[in-house]
């Protein structure tokens with residue numbers, strides 16, 4: 456009797472569970488789940504074109520939405536602080552842009568698997584951008600103490616061969632000194648010696664000994680010009696290096712543009728530089744061109760994209776990224792969506808979808 460009762464109850468239970476599972480499955484496959492996502496414009500991670508969003512992070516999110524059957528609606532945060540605030544207060548289900556995974560954020564939020572390797576890099580104005588022009592550099596170099604010193608050495612040096620050549624050539628009928636007198640004969644000889652020293656001889660002495668001397672003097676000229684060139688090159692290089700920014704250590708005391716609340720802002724303060732906070736990265740690019748700042752410190756993928764496109768020829772990247780970071784998708788603490796996103800992200804890496812999206816934005820051509 457009891458047995459029968461139990462089996463009926465069990466039977467009903469099985470039907471109920473199967474029904475519920477079926478309904479859930481249908482819900483999962485048929486209907487799209489709505490998720491609110493916060494992002495922020497940072498080319499090439501997120502690009503805003505005529506009110507439409509594209510970029511690496513957006514393509515990644517589209518692919519995730521496809522796989523997880525999500526219907527995404529975006530809000531755009533003005534800076535990373537505001538973006539985190541949206542996630543913290545659970546006004547959105549997740550945030551995706553160029554969000555670095557940090558210890559402090561991990562303590563407060565949940566992150567997905569890393570979605571891209573990034574890191575902080577330094578950008579400065581290009582060598583030829585404004586201010587320093589090659590013509591000015593050359594003029595400054597020509598009228599420098601270095602040049603004056605070489606001119607002095609040259610002037611003293613030519614006195615020796617000039618006198619010997621004057622002495623040997625003054626009596627020679629076709630010699631380069633047309634008069635036997637010291638004045639103005641010596642000037643002909645000096646002119647020849649000076650010309651030969653800078654390897655621009657117009658004429659050659661006719662007297663046999665004078666010719667031997669001329670060959671020796673020509674060699675001296677070659678060496679003189681080589682040494683002078685080396686000196687100029689060295690001076691130019693030193694001028695370029697001195698006062699410039701060649702690594703993170705050189706940022707101390709400099710004005711450096713960073714976006715508000717970013718990992719770059721924290722790093723720049725650690726380096727004793729003066730952080731000039733802007734909201735949009737485009738404002739940082741403007742500040743660099745206007746000379747309001749000496750450099751920008753920001754995420755390498757973003758800076759590299761700018762340097763290769765819009766900023767080409769106007770900016771330069773200094774060295775490799777000096778601090779490695781990873782980008783992740785950020786969720787409120789305890790988000791149920793995170794593990795689904797993680798599985799999808801890993802699958803995308805395995806089936807090549809990730810690589811395709813990656814190459815669309817970061818392929819090095």
Ligand code: GLU
Pocket residue numbers: 495497534535552553554555714715716717718719754
């Ligand atoms: N990777 C930077 C961060 O997470 C981006 C900052 C920004 O969005 O401006 O701090």
